[in-house]
Amino acid sequence: MKQIRPTESELEILGILWERGPSTVREIHDILSQTKDAGYTTTLKLMQIMHEKELVARDTSSKTHVYTAAISQQKTQQQLLDKMIDTVFGGSASQLVMQALGHHQSSEEELQKIRQYLTAIEKQQKDNR
């Protein structure tokens, strides 16, 4: 399996790309600079490097290049989660789940969805027995 290892800054940018879809450096930078403080060329350079690493694809047909994420949010999430469960939560996924539910308050809807998910998983386990 191909190992994906985006750095901290790269993840921030990917996060924005996943949320917004195709974006220019300027757009990314404007969002980034709301929470951190870095020059425009810094963001540009980062995205150029991400392009080299093929974390993003870019359309250079117009003067202002347009970037899109080249790795899926799902796969990246799974990979990072797995590593985190392993090193930080001693291998217990449910430990992580409870910790996550504990502090980040979720809406009633979301909790309901999770509950349904749980039921589905339990049913599946029963069927496999």
Add this chain to the structure above:
Amino acid sequence: MKQIRPTESELEILGILWERGPSTVREIHDILSQTKDAGYTTTLKLMQIMHEKELVARDTSSKTHVYTAAISQQKTQQQLLDKMIDTVFGGSASQLVMQALGHHQSSEEELQKIRQYLTAIEKQQKDNR
């Protein structure tokens, strides 16, 4: 709030310390070398640096020093989770929860615990209304 930022390697060591309790460099190294491949002095150096950063405390009363984790597993978990939810999961904790439950198969017991947890949270929300 004090920001904790252990690196990848530091997290591996912390993970072992959390699981085993107080340990010597030798003990840590033996465990580490099962999964990765690094010299003894590398592990030693890492732990010395972690000591400088006050990620671990050490008892130097005997020749062979004994290290213990100086930051709690709970707090560290929470901090890393929060950041991850933020950057990788677009702020949705339940998104993370479902992803985690989906791939890491948990035991029936664990699922049951999570369900209880859910119920408790929902009840709490109701009471706060």
Add this chain to the structure above:
DNA sequence: ACTGTTGTACGAATGTCTTCGTAAACAAAT
């Protein structure tokens, strides 16, 4: 055509992590 603005490319400085070689302290065994 000129000027100002916005963009990309590139290289270099700086910072941080990781790795390991070497030296010195110490203890146990011979």
Add this chain to the structure above:
DNA sequence: ATTTGTTTACGAAGACATTCGTACAACAGT
């Protein structure tokens, strides 16, 4: 006492990440 093995301390090299200055190209408005 000398050797052998285990340990800590330290420094430095190599890799990687982050930051930004500078140069140059493209374009818009005058």
